Amino acid sequence: MYWEQVKSTREALEDLPISAKVVLMSADGKALLMRKSSGIFDLPGGKVESGEDLFGALKREVKEESGIKVKKVEFISSWVKHHPTLGDRLMLVFHGQLKKDAADIIVQLSDEHKWGEFKGPKGTFKLKDIPPGYANALHICFARYGMQ
Template sequence: MYWQQIEESKMDLENLPVSAKVVVVSKDGKVLVLRKSSGIVDLPGGKVEKGEDLFEAMERELKEEVGFKAKNFQFVTSWVKTNKSLGDRLVIVFEAHLKKKAKKMEVKLSDEHIWGKFLCPEGVDEIGDMPLGYGNAIGLCFNRFKVNQ
């Protein structure tokens, strides 16, 4: 019975649409936070198209949404996001480090977003409507950055 449940859960996950998001960390340890045109706080990334490689999708989304190139993505966290109108999807968050300090980076926003800024931990804490999953992922990345300094 237990193994059957695991197999059913695995099949359910394999059939979910995937949204790949990236916590972009600057050389000085700030993270890029975006706000969508709808007002929702966001991270760069988006839907992985059918047949598309997960990492290629993140590279594409970063270039399209903020004008950055990044590689060497490190897994941070994942969860299933439920939405009554859009349906469930698997959200996978990765971390990518840039070689420049935040103040030297030009964020080139797509039409999808109205605001984007590199923030320190205190700046992220000031965002009152940060989605819990994104907030947790960003917190993990801030902690990793401190450990790796």
């Protein structure tokens, strides 16, 4: 019974579109937070196109949306995001470590976003509209720095 559930779950996930996001952390422990042009909270990253390499897509999306080049990422969390009109999507969130302090990083936003800023945990969690999956990933990343 258990293995049948695992198999059916795997098959269902294989058919879902994938969005890959990253919590970009500066050397001084701040995360890049963004807002879409519509005002919705966001992290850098986006849709993985059919046939596209997951990590290549993530690096491409981050560069397009923030102007930041990320080299190495590590998996943090995942969930299935349900949307009434767009349908379900598998969300994958990674941690990306940058070598510079937040004040030394230039963020170049694409037209898709209207705001992007590095914030520590206090500034981050003052924002009350962070979706739970993103909030969980941010908590994990801040905990790695001993910051909560």
